[in-house]
Amino acid sequence: MTTHATGTRDQWLAARLELLAAEKAFTRRGDELARQRQALPWVRVERAYRFDTERGAVSLPDLFEGRSQLLVYHFMFGPDYKAGCPSCSAVADSFNGSVAHLAEHDVTLTAVSRAPIDKLLGYKRRMGWSFPWASSGDSDFNFDFNVSFTEMQQRDGEIEYNYHRGRHAMDAEPAPEPVRQFAATCGTDAKTYARDRPGLSAFVLEDGVVYHTYSTYARGVDAIWGMYALLDRAPLGRNETGVWWKRHDEYAQR
Incomplete structure (x- = not known):
């Protein structure tokens, strides 16, 4: 009943x-x-960032791939991770189907992470993804856009994330169980895992100048997390009692 x-x-x-x-x-x-x-007002990007990609070293303007708009998904995959964050992986599962449509509308979508490019490409092959992915490991890009932090910032509680400076839920002592759980699946410890965070940033290229136009973090990423839009319309909704999702190749066959 x-x-x-x-x-x-x-x-x-x-x-x-x-x-x-x-x-x-x-x-x-x-x-x-x-x-x-x-x-929102556009902010000129003054720094010359360099990225490693499948086609070699490129600049931020190169990431646009000839288009005028760029969406960067800040994928949690730090240099010491063995695998990408499960949450970011669930978000990115919807990218393959969107890339062609966005490109037709003058928008390039790429993921950017701090892990070395070879590690990113290996994980990309494992997940069966085709969208572009760049390594920002040799630049301050992630730090400048507030999705990566140093050990000192973490220790001193000086992390600026989601437009708030201080300690965040991921920095709690002891580390929250979901943070410990995800860190373990990434082959690292909770503190190392938490030095990278998710987000989405938008840029525009006009008259050879790159401008930063928008960034969102934390639950601001929910809007592009495809499975949640569907779950919110299922009879029981999200129906969550804890972390339940995994990388798509880690579910038992049903």
């Missing part, structure tokens, strides 16, 4: 129409947020 509310079709329809009005208001609010996002 179900413990959830049940009713007639007419009762369901009345409740659904009430929800529809709320969903439409939410959609309109989302449209307005998109306009606000696009109205």
Whole structure:
């Protein structure tokens, strides 16, 4: 016997129409947020960053691949990781299908991590991904965009992440269980794992100049985490009691 509310079709329809009005208001609010996002002032990128890619060393303008817009997913894969973060891996699973559509609309999507390029490419092959991935290990790119931090910053509680300076949930002592769990799956310890964080940054290339236009972090990444948009529409929703997801090749066959 179900413990959830049940009713007639007419009762369901009345409740659904009430929800529809709320969903439409939410959609309109989302449209307005998109306009606000696009109205942010552009900040000229003054530093000359270098990245290692499958095709060799490149600059930040090179990452645009001839297009005018660039989306960078800050993928948690530090130099000492043995494998990429499971959460970032779940986010990135949806990238392959989006890359061609974005490219047609003058947008390049790439992942950037601090791990050496050979390690990134090996993991990319394991996951069956085709989207571009660059290593920023030899530059300050990750540090400048507040997704990587030094041991000293971590120790002193001087991490600036998600527009907040200080200690964050990932820096708690002792480390939260999900952080320890994910660190172990990445072949490292909790502190090392937590020195890299997820995020998404946007850039535009105009008249040969690169501008930073937008960055989002932490739960701001939920919007591009495909499985959650689907789960939010499933009968039981996210239905989470803890960390349940894994890399897609680690699930038992069902």
